[in-house]
Amino acid sequence: MQRICVIGGSRYFGKLLVERLRAAGHEVTVVNRGSFAPPAGVGHLVVDRDDEAALTAALAGRAFDAVVDQVCYTPVQAAVAARAFAGRTRRYVMTSTIEVYDPATAALPAVPPGTPVPEESVDPAAWRVAMDLPWHDAAHLEARYAEGKRQAEAVLARAGGFAFATVRGAHVLGGGAREFTGRLAHYAGRVARGEEIAVHAHALPTVFIHHEELAALLEWAATAAFTGPVNACSDGALDVYGLAGTVAAAAGREALYRTVPAGAEASPFSFDRHYAMDNARAKALGFRFSRTSDWLPGAAAEALAELPASVPAPAPASASAS
Template sequence: MDVCVIGGSRYFGRRLIEDLRDAGAAVTVVNRGSTPAPPGVTHLRADRDDETALRAALAGRSFDVVIDQVCYSPLQAAVAARVFAGRTRRYVMTSTVEVYAERGRPGGAALTEEAVDPSTGPVDLDLPWTDGGFLDGHYGEGKRQAEALFTRQAAPFDFVSVRTAHVLGGADFTGRLAHYVERIERGLPVVVHAAPQPASFVHEAEIARFLAWAAAADFTGPVNAASHGALDARALSAAIGRALGRAAAAESVVRPGEPVSPYSFDRCYAMDTTRATRLGFPFSAVADWLPLVVKETVR
């Protein structure tokens, strides 16, 4: 398999590249070059937002599949749809559970792919997507609109959006799990909502495997990717405490607007993975890998 990975310079993207390479795929990495690509792959340097530069870097090249790790807006999706037309038969976009923001409800069921239908979602290319602050503040919406652009504008390749759960483990740069570990180690309470709702998680090695699997498959459309076993913030705190051999205390917020810990939500943020399971991917259980991830996080 001849694979092009856009981005993938850090976290599970780098593991994905290494997994593909080690499985025998010919891997081409396209990024701005701020981080060297792993050995054994082709590295093309180009800014994906610069359509002319991207076309020049890809001149004369085609691929069986493209895995886009860094598509954050419909503008970026529009460039990719044009540039990769005729260069690939399949396009896998790494999306996010954040596309479901505001879709869940307290006590609600786990979210299925139908909760956000990219075939009917809005696309507004006139929003200030090139402004970093706007893009950061509209992360979920940017992903939703990118999915919608690929889907509604009939991109000239098979399109898949992998809606990734909250990723834990590995070289996690977010510091969200570390927040829990550090507070519990120090005997401090973890501040959560009064009635925190369940969320889905996935190990960084598993999401890398899932993306490689999706690249080689033949289904299309959105698909949820998460390990089995959603946890709310209280249950997550307790599991982390057990892994550390310490008691964990969760303290509910007292005043509206008071900051809460990462992964504490006031609406259901769990994803239903029935579609991916039926397609044949065997997810692990969070309980199988969380204790190891916690121990790796301890400084």
């Protein structure tokens, strides 16, 4: 049994993480602003993580074996957390993102075309931090999401006082209505309505992970001993045509496409730049991944089943077998 603090953990795979940790017998404490209550048997500290004085006061007299930070988006937030948890935890795990490798948002080391990106392509210990940028501004943060994550990793990697690990999650799917981004629902709706899906002519593959698998990996990371970044993605990269085709098969329909020029906006996960990660490090450390093809058909069927009544119902599952 370990004492584990989860910052955030109120929705989607963060909520699953809390439930998994509790079921495994750990003493779990959730830190959030109080909009969602954790499940029974889980401690709850209601505090704004951006308010350093309030966070420090709320943590007074408490100590943890590990912290899992689900909602760290900026170097300022990371610095506040590093100071507040100094001497209060031996391990700190930050949930990061595949977006840190987006070549459109930073100059990154080149990798051969088609090669999944390894963790060392973004080294948090060496990444430049700019605390004076307007990270408090919502529009700035949205536009610099990937950079905010890179710099948050950098601050925590250099903080000292605890072992630091970061989990760079692939595009997360599954969970039906709980998948609050609505990206899989976008495909389900367009396929069910017979609408065209905007794609790039030469769409490149990317990687995905099921929300339950990411929760399992974060649970593993919280109690493991490794440090540094790990990429978290199911085996089997997929391009937008493969994703839409899986949804169409689950619906018993054909996917329709509309090609857009290079650089133009397209449907989610249609990328005209390389966007896949290498998960070899997590495997070498002992985590076993599923294959995307194992869970994506079920996730697609779940998204189709939860479409509004105004959307034509998908065909029976028996009609979509392929």
